[in-house]
Amino acid sequence: MDMKDIKQLSVNAIHNGTVIDHIPAQNLFKVISILGLDKIGSKITFGTNLESKRMGKKAIIKIADKFFEKDEINRIAMVAPLAKLNIIREYEVVDKMLVEVPDGISGIVKCMNPKCITNNEKVTPRFKVVDKKNVSLKCHYCEKITDQEHMEYL
Amino acid sequence: MKNKSLVSIDDLSKEEIFRVLDLAEGFEKNPNQRILVGKVVATLFYEPSTRTRLSFESAVNRLGGRVIGFSEASSTSVSKGESLKDTIMTVANYSDLIVMRHPIEGSARYASEVSKVPIINAGDGANQHPTQTLLDLYSIRKTQGKLDNLKIVMVGDLKYGRTVHSLLMAMSQFNASFTFISPKELQMPLEYKMYLDSIGLKYNETSELADNIKDADIIYMTRVQRERFSDPLEYEKVKNVYVLRNEMLKETKPNMKVLHPLPRVNEIHTDVDDNPQAYYFPQALNGVFTRMAIMAIILGLK
Ligand SMILES: [Zn+2]
Numbered sequence: 452m453d454m455k456d457i458k459q460l461s462v463n464a465i466h467n468g469t470v471i472d473h474i475p476a477q478n479l480f481k482v483i484s485i486l487g488l489d490k491i492g493s494k495i496t497f498g499t500n501l502e503s504k505r506m507g508k509k510a511i512i513k514i515a516d517k518f519f520e521k522d523e524i525n526r527i528a529m530v531a532p533l534a535k536l537n538i539i540r541e542y543e544v545v546d547k548m549l550v551e552v553p554d555g556i557s558g559i560v561k562c563m564n565p566k567c568i569t570n571n572e573k574v575t576p577r578f579k580v581v582d583k584k585n586v587s588l589k590c591h592y593c594e595k596i597t598d599q600e601h602m603e604y605l
Numbered sequence: 606m607k608n609k610s611l612v613s614i615d616d617l618s619k620e621e622i623f624r625v626l627d628l629a630e631g632f633e634k635n636p637n638q639r640i641l642v643g644k645v646v647a648t649l650f651y652e653p654s655t656r657t658r659l660s661f662e663s664a665v666n667r668l669g670g671r672v673i674g675f676s677e678a679s680s681t682s683v684s685k686g687e688s689l690k691d692t693i694m695t696v697a698n699y700s701d702l703i704v705m706r707h708p709i710e711g712s713a714r715y716a717s718e719v720s721k722v723p724i725i726n727a728g729d730g731a732n733q734h735p736t737q738t739l740l741d742l743y744s745i746r747k748t749q750g751k752l753d754n755l756k757i758v759m760v761g762d763l764k765y766g767r768t769v770h771s772l773l774m775a776m777s778q779f780n781a782s783f784t785f786i787s788p789k790e791l792q793m794p795l796e797y798k799m800y801l802d803s804i805g806l807k808y809n810e811t812s813e814l815a816d817n818i819k820d821a822d823i824i825y826m827t828r829v830q831r832e833r834f835s836d837p838l839e840y841e842k843v844k845n846v847y848v849l850r851n852e853m854l855k856e857t858k859p860n861m862k863v864l865h866p867l868p869r870v871n872e873i874h875t876d877v878d879d880n881p882q883a884y885y886f887p888q889a890l891n892g893v894f895t896r897m898a899i900m901a902i903i904l905g906l907k
Binding site for chain 1: 613688689690708709710711712714715729730731732733796
């Protein structure tokens with residue numbers, strides 16, 4: 452563990468759990484809701500509007516006694532593509548994970564086409580990720596593209 | 606394709622497309638095969654499209670099947686606010702196959718996911734209309750003797766015209782080259798041109814009709830609709846520019862045929878109708894054979 456990690460994690464050090472770093476500050480609550488953190492019993496602390504050279508204002512979430520599966524964490528790729536996870540055991544970072552943009556997503560983003568069935572009936576939006584770098588999504592239903600600029604979250 | 610829905614032309618492989626066309630040819634030779642006796646086909650038309658509905662119903666009737674359904678949503682439980690899911694789940698109990706036209710995009714894909722019987726998409730908003738594409742392919746193959754290496758000229762509303770988009774995607778599998786002729790406001794969307802670039806197919810884009818049709822194998826005409834223009838003056842300027850007249854066809858290739866998904870308004874002058882190169886009415890008839898073939902395959906009867 453280098454000095455930076457120690458400084459950062461000691462603010463509210465957790466014994467065991469996960470620290471999610473490099474979340475765009477404006478998407479903090481989206482990350483919380485996508486991961487369902489508002490519904491779990493774990494002890495959670497977060498900081499937001501922290502300075503970041505790489506991304507302007509960032510947010511960080513620390514979740515005690517919670518470890519994520521790869522599929523689970525990739526769900527936040529649309530809102531926090533640069534997020535980095537530190538897996539903590541016994542106060543030490545034992546592993547790091549990066550978010551990967553998945554091949555498909557469901558139930559996170561709205562289709563930008565107002566004439567799409569997903570915006571007219573109770574149908575869960577589903578997309579194929581057609582561009583992983585710029586994150587652009589092709590609707591499984593209306594086949595229209597929703598790009599990052601037009602992404603709205605459910 | 607057996608027991609599967611037909612939602613999008615992209616759902617079909619090249620082999621499946623050929624299977625539909627070959628079978629349609631058989632139905633053209635012998636249209637009265639009573640293979641649908643005892644079958645019920647529901648035609649659910651949430652928006653009127655008389656031509657498409659009659660074509661499907663004619664196909665079912667000629668094959669000895671029965672038709673139930675509605676031709677507009679206003680007279681049904683739909684107008685009382687029933688969800689698409691509930692309507693489909695109910696009608697699937699009454700029928701062996703559902704043909705649906707709906708103004709909402711993606712409705713056919715969704716219907717295919719909730720229905721226990723196959724769905725044929727007869728148009729979902731601006732999205733897909735695969736049976737139209739198949740009948741266009743049938744008409745092209747029949748008149749040209751092949752699908753490969755043809756020169757396709759598309760005219761009119763290339764921006765919103767879903768038929769030209771689907772036809773472009775389908776013909777791009779057969780090494781076609783394209784000319785797009787439209788007013789500036791209604792040009793072929795960038796994504797389709799980028800797609801052609803990415804697979805190395807050639808296309809020209811122009812706003813001039815008369816000089817750009819001489820080397821065409823197929824001229825595919827579409828309607829330029831007033832409601833597509835934000836500025837009504839723009840519409841007035843172009844509405845008579847994209848009209849095909851008989852005199853323009855003088856120097857075209859003898860094998861060339863003029864296609865149109867119909868209904869036409871004025872974009873093909875009636876003086877073209879008697880020219881043997883006019884093919885839009887036979888094209889509509891081909892729709893019946895093509896739909897016979899699609900239903901027969903999906904119901905596992907051929
Ligand atoms: Zn959509």
